Amino acid sequence: MGDPETGSHVNGSKRQLVKSLNRQKKPLFQSWFQLLLLLCLVLFVLCYTLSSSYVPRWDFPEQFKRFLYQIHQVHLTTQPSTVPSTVPSTVAPTGIHYHQAYPHNYHFIMDNTEVCKTKNPFLVLMVPVAPNDVAARDAIRQTWANNSLVQGKVVLTLFMLGLSNRDNAEQLQEKLKQENLQHSDLIQSDFMDSYLNLTIKTMVIMDWLATHCTTAAYAMKIDSDMFLNIDNLVTMLQKPDIPKQNYLTGMLMWNRPVVRSKNSKWYVPEEMYPDPIYPTYTLGMGYVFSNDLPAEFVAISKLIKPFNIEDAYIGICMKKLGLAPTSPPDPSQFRAYNTGYNRCEYSKTITYILGSAQQLVQYWTDLKKPGPSC
Ligand SMILES: *[C@@H]1O[C@H](CO)[C@@H](O)[C@H](O)[C@H]1NC(C)=O
Ligand SMILES: *[C@@H]1O[C@H](CO)[C@@H](O)[C@H](O)[C@H]1NC(C)=O
DSSP states (O other), X not given: OOOHHHHHHHHHHHHHHHHHHHHSOHHHHHHHHHHHHHHHHHHHHHHHHHHHHHSOXXXXXXXXXXXXXXXXXXXXXXXXXXXXXXXXXXXXXXXXXXXXXXXXXXXXXXXXXXXXXXXXXXEEEEEEOOTTOHHHHHHHHHTTTSOSEETTEEEEEEEEEEEOOSTTHHHHHHHHHHHHHHHOOEEEEEEEOOGGGHHHHHHHHHHHHHHHOTTOSEEEEEOTTEEEOHHHHHHHHTSTTSOSSSOEESSEEOSOBOOOOTTSTTOOOTTTOOSSBOOSEEOTTEEEEETTHHHHHHHHXXXXXXXXXXXXXXXXXXXXXXXXOBOOSSGGGBOOOOOSOOHHHHTTOSEEEOSOHHHHHHHHHHHTSSSOOO
């Protein structure tokens, strides 16, 4: 609290403490100081052992998975969302507000029809983003979307948005049109853009890829709060053993229990998805797939009841298609946790979850500085 009286009281007692310390004889002061030093040392050692045991490693699979699950939740809460946390419990049981994920129920407002024909990309990065989040889009345009040619391969980045439900929706729509005139990188569909509609957003991405960009070899769904080492991704996709069809990879989630607690943001009622465990899926922050899959996802989604967990929904589509996600060649390259910027580490990974658009620009600028990364 910013109460000035509290402040002066604290200052007063601090002053008294200083006075009483000054009054102490010297030997006592020294032992105080030594005690403090010892305490600091103990704290430091404690923190160090704790933090190093929390750093997930492949030799601790259970702990690793638990850690990831937590991160998954942290990640989801950082989604730009205006939905209050009570919404799932009031809305979900009736199912009324969940809409068919089948994307042909929706229509494109902006579709950049020709962009794939003119650019002929090898890889398309599809970024779901809130309509008003121009800061995230600009940061991405300056960083991993800046170069359309990566190791001689054409990479195209597009942003996927729905309709804003805010009061200033009309003004915002006008701004979006201008933004698209300038950058030609917005794809917009007429569903309402909200947290609970993320599965619709993903399926509209799949629909766009299947109808407007069939010539691309690979695509990635990547969230707008991500760091992406695009060079490493293109390198990975060019490895000879990477399948060209029926391929889905990213950070794999195994045996994830369905959240049945009604107060949770990830609550899914049994009528939407009866099994207690999700099939193996790839974490929604960023998953990569061969571009034959979008048409398959769109077709199979007609048969699968939609629910709001988009990454698990894609996992269910895969299972219904008789397919399963594949581990990436180096699983440590798809990271959900972020323990702070480290140039060497960032030069080796593919994905990282970030806290802000500024972080993306900062880290990217540092990574691209000349000089060795490690
Ligand atoms: C984008 O890439 C070009 C080189 O292709 C470079 O000259 C330019 O500085 C980059 N822009 C930003 C904002 O980093
Ligand atoms: C999802 O989108 C549909 C179609 O635009 C809309 O009617 C519905 O209200 C949206 N649901 C939520 C929870 O935002």
